Amino acid sequence: MKLQPATARIAWVTRREIMDGEVLPSNHAWGTDHLFAQGARRVPTHRVATLDRLGEHLRLGPNITEQIWLFLHPEQYDCIIAKDTDLVCILCGLLSLTGRRKPIHAFLHFPLRRSLKDAWLESGCSTLLALSDKIQQLSLVEHPGAAAQLATVPWGVDVPFYDRLRMEAGGPAQPENGRLKILLNGITGRSFSAFVEALAGDMDVEVRVLTDSAEFMAEIQEIPNFSSIRRSQGQPVPYRELVDHLVACDVVALPLNQPPATDAELIAGRATLWGITALLEAAAVGRPVLMTRNPLIDLDLEAEQCGRFVETADATGWRESVQWCLANRAALPVMGARARRHVLAHRSMEEFQSRLQQIIESHLDGS
Incomplete structure (x- = not known):
């Protein structure tokens, strides 16, 4: 029975x-x-x-x-x-x-x-x-x-949960005009040094940072026009506030500490699903993603045309990807919509x- x-x-x-x-x-x-x-x-x-x-x-x-x-x-x-x-x-x-x-x-x-x-x-x-x-x-x-x-x-990913928070915050707002707004979301398995190097010059970019790591913040403070979402170290950001920041950004960046590896190296190194939560959260609210490829994540951003992959330590690649976003602002909402459709259909x-x-x-x- x-x-x-x-x-x-x-x-x-x-x-x-x-x-x-x-x-x-x-x-x-x-x-x-x-x-x-x-x-x-x-x-x-x-x-x-x-x-x-x-x-x-x-x-x-x-x-x-x-x-x-x-x-x-x-x-x-x-x-x-x-x-x-x-x-x-x-x-x-x-x-x-x-x-x-x-x-x-x-x-x-x-x-x-x-x-x-x-x-x-x-x-x-x-x-x-x-x-x-x-x-x-x-x-x-x-x-x-x-x-x-x-x-x-x-x-x-529970898309209706994020939709509900978004509507409670005042409806389907879009990023404002002006600087390209990038959200750095998360701490686990991240590596920000190449990303910081990429944005060290004069770019029309605003970076909002969601991390409570003092080590990472020391690096990130070198980026011009950055702001921290954390009100104080160790205090979590409520999900309603996270959704507000996702909605307000143009693109989410997830630079992972994930160098290219063979299958044997992935097994031996206990590779894990770094970046998956932040990736799916961004997709749930219709935002494209720039991230390091994690081979354990089955979602292929470039095949689905909802983001771009950049190698961990490739500062030039990060800079070129951000410059592409600046030159193709109108394409970003389209990419984000594709990401949302993908998770609704498959995740x-x-x-x-x-x-x-x-x-x-x-x-x-x-x-």
């Missing part, structure tokens, strides 16, 4: 769902909010902050006590959904050592490699939810036995939720 997600007890293992008092949108909640909205019951887990900090210091993950609690109380939940594999790797190891099983569905940001941790994941997870085709492909290189467990669930949260629900349903049973 199959249990439906609407009647299931789900342990939702995540790092953070609320930022500055605001619930994060569904692309961060990985679609599980849809399951809970249908009636699935979220099983509360227990954590001990002091021991969790010790576990994180020992590189055992940020939630070691939660994983131990889940191991000791399997009767209280029907399955686990984990936002990333770091949050369940110890649990998988404990289960594999005892021979016990429990449905665990963990999102995979990076390809599996040959390691004890990833062996535990392979043995303990019911499904490893690769967030791109490339992640699934590379995971099979060193873990061919995981083929039956790997499923691709392309990262989705909607509805499609993501449907795929996730199918996987959960296939593993739930009442035995």
Whole structure:
């Protein structure tokens, strides 16, 4: 007898769902909010902050006590959904050592490699939810036995969430005339030195910066006509404010610390989906993107004609791309509209939720 997600007890293992008092949108909640909205019951887990900090210091993950609690109380939940594999790797190891099983569905940001941790994941997870085709492909290189467990669930974006914030802010405003407005969005996996070098000269550009890294800000302050969106270091920017800045810019720039690499180097270096959230957020509000190519991200900006790729350390390439934007201002809204159409057609949260629900349903049973 199959249990439906609407009647299931789900342990939702995540790092953070609320930022500055605001619930994060569904692309961060990985679609599980849809399951809970249908009636699935979220099983509360227990954590001990002091021991969790010790576990994180020992590189055992940020939630070691939660994983131990889940191991000791399997009767209280029907399955686990984990936002990333770091949050369940110890649990998988404990289960594999005892021979016990429990449905665990963990999102995979990076390809599996040959390691004890990833062996535990392979043995303990019911499904490893690769967030791109490339992640699934590379995971099979060193873990061919995981083929039956790997499923691709392309990262989705909750476009209506961003539309709602945009309308609450006063409707579909467009960037003002004047300088080309570039938004530098994000901190994880970024490398700004070549971008800063590219914009060091006299260009009709205004750069708005969304990062709380003191190191990055020290670099970025060399750009003429820059302004910081952060009100104070360490304070998050509410999503409504982020949407305001996305709407007000002409183009989003994502210079990533991602040099060209072979598949073997991507696996060995634990390459991850740097830039995917900021890319999809920009597309959701119809903004084109200049970014370093991340081979783990399946969306090809240039093939879809909604942005341009620039190599990490290529200051000349960044400068030429910005100059192209200055010379082709009228083309930018068209490119942004293409980006929005692409995510609506291929990366909607509805499609993501449907795929996730199918996987959960296939593993739930009442035995």
